[in-house]
Amino acid sequence: MSDSPVMNSKGSPDRCRTVVVSGVPDVLPSSRMSDKLTIHFQSARSHGGDVEEVEYPTHLKGVAFVTFESWRDADKVVKCNQVLKDREFQEEYPLTVYMYTPEVALYAFADVDLSLYPDLSTLIASLRSTHGSVRIQPDLTKAGFISAEGPFSALRELRKDLLSRAPNRDISDKASSLFKASSPDKARQSAVDGTDIVKLWLDTHTYKYFQMVQRKDWDRCVSRYDVIAQAVSTGEVTEVELHGDKSVLSAAQTELQKLVAERQGTLRTQQIDCSSSDLATRTRLLQACERVQSIYKDVCYAPTDSYIEVIGPSVSSHLFCGMVKIVTDGARI
Structure with a gap:
């Protein structure tokens, strides 16, 4: 199995051969689901082609990475609606498919209250069309709510879009709480008085790895700049707050980001x-x-x-x- 998605010889992102597939149902053992995904993306109905590799399961629940032999096939499948169906499945499963980028390491989830927006079904269809890398599903247990998942930056753009569509202040206030579930507690934000704060986000599995295997490297960076690191994990994403003197926070943040970047791509x-x-x-x-x-x-x-x-x-x-x-x-x- 390859360690990373394959680009073309020039490294151009529009030549990436790997796509991210979210919404993979947990209805079969992982090895059989990998086979089902291979069959689907090699079938004519997916508009795909020969599959080189399927990575499933991954560190993201319900998410697979599919690498095609040709970037052209990857390019085609992201432009089509994908629905996974098979005789073994009792129902059909819509899939959200988009091109792989390193931002997938910062994956996030959010429950969004859209109950005050008019014509929810039309809004959802529009959001899906505009934000292709976000999986948007109506919440069947809470009327007017949707669940959204995808790269953190994509959810941030979704939030901006919802704010821009809000016809009145009440709706704007609700849309602005999109990331409430992923935000740290306000009391924790002010736990260290008299200091400035910067934040960084990383994949929760990567954070676990640093705390359990490379803790010395992490602590060495934190202690070098005399900052305090506080973390909160919300699903697949961990938010780390660095508290300290403003003159050193940027350097500490940069060094931690570099440390994480060097390791997370190999994990x-x-x-x-x-x-x-x-x-x-x-x-x-x-x-x-x-x-x-x-x-x-x-x-x-x-x-x-x-x-x-x-x-x-x-x-x-x-x-x-x-x-x-x-x-x-x-x-x-």
Whole structure:
């Protein structure tokens, strides 16, 4: 599996062969869903072509990366409405497809109250047409609400668009709260009195990796500039606030951004499924992870209710998962 989407020899973004596919349903095991995605994007109905690789699952829930052999096929599929359907599916699943950019690492989610906007269905259709890299779905549990997900910068543009469309102040106030769920608590913002604040956003898995594997590098940067770093994770995005003297904040922010950029492009997240495991099997898995981590020191793991997240460089994380299976099955290392 390649570590990054492939560009043309000139690196031109309009020649990118990889697309982001959001809205992938969690109805099949990941390996079979990868096959379904391959079949779909090689079919005539998708207007695609030969698929070189499907990366699924990824560190983003319901999101896959599909790389075509030709950039022309990638270019065509993003221009068409994509609906995933198969005999095994009980329903059809609309997909949101757009070209890959590095901004996908800063992925965000938001619930948006549009109840005061007139003609919601027409508004949603217009927003989908204008903001192709944002997946917009009506919330079936709350009338007048939509859920939106996509690169953070794309959601920011969506917010601006909603503000510009607001016909009165009441609606404008509601639209301005688009990122309320992703914003830090106001009390926390003022936790350090007498200091200035700058912010940076990074993928939550990348933040976890720095805290668990490269904490010394992170702390060294923070302590060098005598700033305080406070973080809040909201889904796939972690917002980090740096509090400190104005004269050093910009330099600290730049150095942390550089540190993150050097690492996050190499990281991949694997999942070890334990959703159907009993307590004894789950315990063996966690014990195996602890043992294997002594070999792959550049990998970290974090258990959830249904799987174990494994975060690290592409090759190391893949080998880590394979070794965990071997150890769990009874082999010695």
